[in-house]
Amino acid sequence: MANFLFYFFALLALVSAALVVVSKNPVNAALGLLLSLVGVAGLFVLLHAALLAFVLLLVYAGAVVALFLFIIMLLDTRPEQSKPLPRMTLIAATLGGALLVVGVLSLNQRAALSAGGAAVTGPTLKHYAEQLFTTYLLPVQLVGFLLLIAMLGVIVLSKKSDQAEERS
Amino acid sequence: MIVDLQHYLLLSAVLFVLGFFGVLLRKNTLVIYMCLELMLIAATIALVAFSHFNDTLDGNVFVFFILTIAAAEVAVGLAIVVALFRQRGTVQVEALNHLRH
Numbered sequence: 001m002a003n004f005l006f007y008f009f010a011l012l013a014l015v016s017a018a019l020v021v022v023s024k025n026p027v028n029a030a031l032g033l034l035l036s037l038v039g040v041a042g043l044f045v046l047l048h049a050a051l052l053a054f055v056l057l058l059v060y061a062g063a064v065v066a067l068f069l070f071i072i073m074l075l076d077t078r079p080e081q082s083k084p085l086p087r088m089t090l091i092a093a094t095l096g097g098a099l100l101v102v103g104v105l106s107l108n109q110r111a112a113l114s115a116g117g118a119a120v121t122g123p124t125l126k127h128y129a130e131q132l133f134t135t136y137l138l139p140v141q142l143v144g145f146l147l148l149i150a151m152l153g154v155i156v157l158s159k160k161s162d163q164a165e166e167r168s
Numbered sequence: 169m170i171v172d173l174q175h176y177l178l179l180s181a182v183l184f185v186l187g188f189f190g191v192l193l194r195k196n197t198l199v200i201y202m203c204l205e206l207m208l209i210a211a212t213i214a215l216v217a218f219s220h221f222n223d224t225l226d227g228n229v230f231v232f233f234i235l236t237i238a239a240a241e242v243a244v245g246l247a248i249v250v251a252l253f254r255q256r257g258t259v260q261v262e263a264l265n266h267l268r269h
Binding site for chain 2: 020052056067085092096103128135143158
């Protein structure tokens, strides 16, 4: 049963990620991202990280995808027309594909990964809180500071373009 | 066939490369942002899988930080895209090459 669920959620995540990459319409791409997130959240539940699945859906599906859809609506972009790709892009794409093949082959043949040792019960909220407020106390503070800076940056950015509009 | 760490790592690698190809091949800045998010999510899958199969919590805690930074990045990035659209009237990357000349 767990195997079937893994393959189901993995297929959901991959197919909708492919939809993000190939769809012409940005709205379809955003909805594909949403479906892909649902698949990844299912995988997190299978990995006994239900809290992370919840937070992923809350932050990404609730905030990020909604923000994307809002901006798409605001900008009113036309579907892009396909043009021949520049040569550098093709070289980079070939290199990326080759790197993936090498990575997967070495993962399958060379890597000595510990197979067992999987916990039967997942971590609870208490475990997360212990880690976040002891070992990772400094990163938590830094991330909070980063959020503050990002908020200030967004305010400054939207203010500046207002002044540019008044000038022109 | 039991699903183990290798399956999750393979899935994570394929998802990352899908996002990578999206960043390379797409022309719309918004879709490029979505593909960047896909790459971040692929990295989180690998972290959570490592954490689960090694019975530690560090990978899971890192996912919290990645989520926070992704949210901040999207907010700033979309503000830049909106400012760019106000200035230029387009979000297609081939039209945004003024730094080249």
